[in-house]
Amino acid sequence: MRKWRFSANNSIAYRLFVIYLLAISVPVYLYGALSYSLSARNVENNYIRNKAAISDQIMRNIDENVLILQKQSASLFLISKEITYILSSGPSDTSDIYFDYKERLDRYFLALIQMNDKLNGITLINTNGEVKYAINVQGRNSVAGSVLDEPWFKETMALNGAPHFLDPHTNDFLFNPVSAAKPVVISVAQSITDYNADGPAGVLLVDQNTEQFFGDIANVNLQEGEQTAIVSRTGKLIYSNVELNEQESVKLLAVAKGLGRGQVKTDVGGRSMLVIASAPSQYGFQVVSLLPMSELQKKSGFLRSITAAMLLVISGIVLLISIVVSFLIVKPLRRLMPSFKQLELGNFSTRVPVKGNDELARISQAFNSMVGNIESLIVQKYEANLLRNQAEFNALQSQINPHFLYNTLYATKSVIDRHDYERASAMVQSLSEIFRYSLHQGSSVVTLREEIDHIRKYVYVHDIRFAGRFSTFFEIDDPLWENPILRLTLQPLVENAIQHGLANKAVGGELRITAKAADDHCLIYIYDNGTGMSEEEISRFNDWFAQSSSMTADLPKPATQEPPGDGNKGTGLGIRNVHARIRLQFGTEFGIKISGKAGAFTTVKIKLPLHDKLQKETG
Template sequence: MKIRRFSAGYFTGKSGARPGSSGNRRQTVERVATMRRWNDRMLKTKMFIAFSIVSLFIVGVTCVTFYCKNTGDVTNQTFALSKIISKQLSEMINLYTQNIQELSLAISIDPSIQNHLFEFYKASNPIHKETIGYKLNPVLFNFSYPKSYVESISIYTLDEHLYQYTKLVKPRPMMPFSSRHLSEFGRVLSNKPFMLIPADEGVGSRDKPGKVVSFIRKINKIPTQTTIGFVAIDINVNAFRIMLANPNANELEHTMHVVIADDTGRIIFENGTAPAGDSTGRFDAAVFQKPITHGELQWRDKRYLYAFERSHYTGWNTVILIPKDVVLLKQKRIQDIVFIVGAVSMMLVAAVSYMLSHQITLPLHKLMRKMSRVELGDFNQRMEYEGNNEIGRLSKMYNHMLDSISRLIHQVYESRLAENHAQLSALHAQINPHFLYNTLNIMKSISRLRGIEEVAEISESLAGLFQYSMKNLAHPVPLRKELEHIHNYFKIQQHRFGDRMELWCDVPEPLLDAAILKLTIQPLVENAVNHGLRKMKNGGRIHIQAFRRDHALVLEVTDNGEGMSEAERTQLQASLDNSTPLDHDHGVTNGIGVLNIHQRIQLSYGKEYGLKVASAPGRGTTVTLLFPNES
């Protein structure tokens, strides 16, 4: 056998040790210590901690998921609402603009305006041209009066002359009008029938930029379709504010900010509950270049969630801005609700886990108290627990265990009493064997000195009997010793009965060293002599044989005497099968009975061993002994 040797460095880390092995060992020791401290905790505490951690994890994950989902839903709902509002406002502005376009078309094709402009170009007198302006006023009044959103209507001639009707009580100072404007009008209107000009373009009668938007259209002569002038309708942007007003708006709509801007970021209209600054400011035009029409931006030192809709009709972008702090306020409300729900859930879970752990551990504590009483010797402690759950089954198993322990203790107590009873029986049977043994040796010596050989032989055999009986009955002896004891006994009986009976022993040599209990065969031979063969005048025979069968040592003591009736045999066998260690002897012969032998064998080796009796009247009796084959 090879013994592998290791150098000391392998264990100390000085030779061949891997880097960090001491740190790994320290971590392992710490983990073991932590696990030991955890295992030393009470079951109730561990259950409460485990339930609380698991429930905290579940409630935490649920609350975080709920919060994230609802926060995302609020943001998505905000974007969706902003898109809807921006689209609706853009469509309303389109309709508004279409009405103005129809108004401009009606003005441009009105016969009175056509005639007055025709007269204007024919007139050469400046006074006559001014007179035409007075003629145009009632016509322009008729067009503008029903339209509350129209602030003024202007007619521009090709020679830079301007006729204007305004609803303002105090007209605004006229802004210079030049051929540059006419050239710009002609260039733009060559590709489309109308154009929109914000207030900061500096055209028309306006002194406060951002208050009006001009809607300009060519006036073509009918039927030649030659351009004879331009009509400009100034729209007060405050009309947009009235149009956007919604008395049924919700909380989010009240906080939103509306901006109408063109693709360059120039603000045409701005409305909101909070001051947004001067409308001449510019909006971030990069927002309108993105493929996504919603998102988040920083504007005027404030964060907004935005969504916009571009009108292909006007070229304007209707932007809905909702302050992010308003959305965060809703998220804060959701966060507070989630926190309250989580805290209440944790308290409920903690209470339920405590009650459940208490309900589980209470029977266990009761069981521990009862086991402590059992440890002190009180075996009458029983669990009274109703139910078929694990605790109920444990209680039943505990009660069954105590019943088994009590039964085993009673059996051991009875076996000790039976053993003492057997030893006392043997001692009584010996009748002070030391004194008798010494007396028999003296008788043997005197008989041989005086030549009485038969008395000396009987004394010698009887002394051997008593010497064999003096030793402990509980110690097994070789089968050889028991047979020698039987031969001593039979020598004495031969001096009594002469040749009326004989003894045969059929035991194989290997079985002579088999271990059996002392004084288990000789009493059976004695019973055969005293009960089976006592009335026979000759031919009596006792046969002892031994063999192995099914891993057991079988000994049979057979006589050819008078035998027993079936009723007697059945009664004897029943008394053997149903006997207990405290039963008194039945059929006692020579101080040690058949029942005593049977009980001693079963107490020493178990219930599967002992005596079996077979007998028939006139055919003799066979007693079979079963011992474990321990040789």
């Protein structure tokens, strides 16, 4: 006994040998279980196929009802002239033509409702959400409210004439003097176009009684205990042949949403049920059928009895095998697998409990050691990268602010020297706002609108200094105003354009800032028609932009011996810093590229990522 225990604790091969030896005595059990399982599954599959066929028929019936309702709605446009007039009429309109058109609508709509027992009512609503006309099977309704704030009204107007299907509801905005009860209806809403005014005139709402709409379902032959429900495209339970309480309804909707199309066994209302969900129909309806498992299992009861008698004979063997498998293989593997799953999900802090000293125990030890090493390396690398990136970003930010401060103070001095104190006061005001923006300690990422507003103030300062020697133009695509951009991205580039390009131009200077969306990128161009740049200078900058993989290694040290922006002798530090910040924030595929011609112009192109929401709008 002691020897067997030793072997079992140290050899998986020995355990497998014992399991295989015992498994030979179980063929009858396996045969019986397999036979019963296959038979029960066959019964279940037959039921599912039958129910799927019935559900498809129900879906076709419902879709046909929706299509008929839409066609009936479309047919009403034959009297669009009268409808458009009623919708556009004012509350004080008592003209003969108003009453004539209204009488025509009464005759036409009432005849249509009486000829089609599926129609319940027709309503006309103008663009302000005011109900201008309403009639149903009981006659004309009185208006009791507005639908301007109703979501379905806004959605219908936005569809520009396309039909909008409404889930079962009551028209609370109507009042019927004959009957206070408001029926539950299903509706199709369409916006109406006034071709004379070349714009929307209002909304046409056609209602159908819910019970009539789903009448085909009541005629389906259901098995004992079976339930059938219908879920709308918005995930609401809109029909059930059996009344469900709130808890059962919530459970049913949750199962249907998670299941999609298919079947699952679950607990509903304290009973084990087979839930079968059809694929959504053309208009988003989904049929969900529920059958108690007890009813389904009755169909294979005879075979189950035979199988149970056979299992009584071999139950002892099955029990023994279960104990052996559970304690010798299944339990250790189950202890190991969750840790592998956690590792797959990226949880490197997971560990496997080590029990015993067999092969599984040694695997567990090796696994724990490996995960520990991986976790240590990842933490070290992450912390190193985080510290490096933070240091690089802070260094780049600090290099830009002194560069800007020098030039703005110098510009203020030039205005004061000319004794233009009124402009100097305005300039100081602009400077204060510029400094407030520059020294902001919040997020480093702002919208393009904020950055452009800052540039307008900045250009104003220089415009006063240079006495209108250049003009500034902004051409920004409307969707790009909210696109993210790093704070103080444009200022160093605009500063270079003014100081190195336009400062020596007596008249006719032009500074143009353009922003456009291209594919999934936001492209910003800063153009000036100043002194331009030589091909050698452009090539030197663009080569550095393309080759610099590190954010700080290739950056030159600040030129403290030379004022920033000193003519063409500038080191381009501001441009390099902006390029490095963009790549650090958004990735190496983004940044700056320069083009131009000596003595003619210079264009700086900034490539930024396009915000996800803007990609959808511009796509």
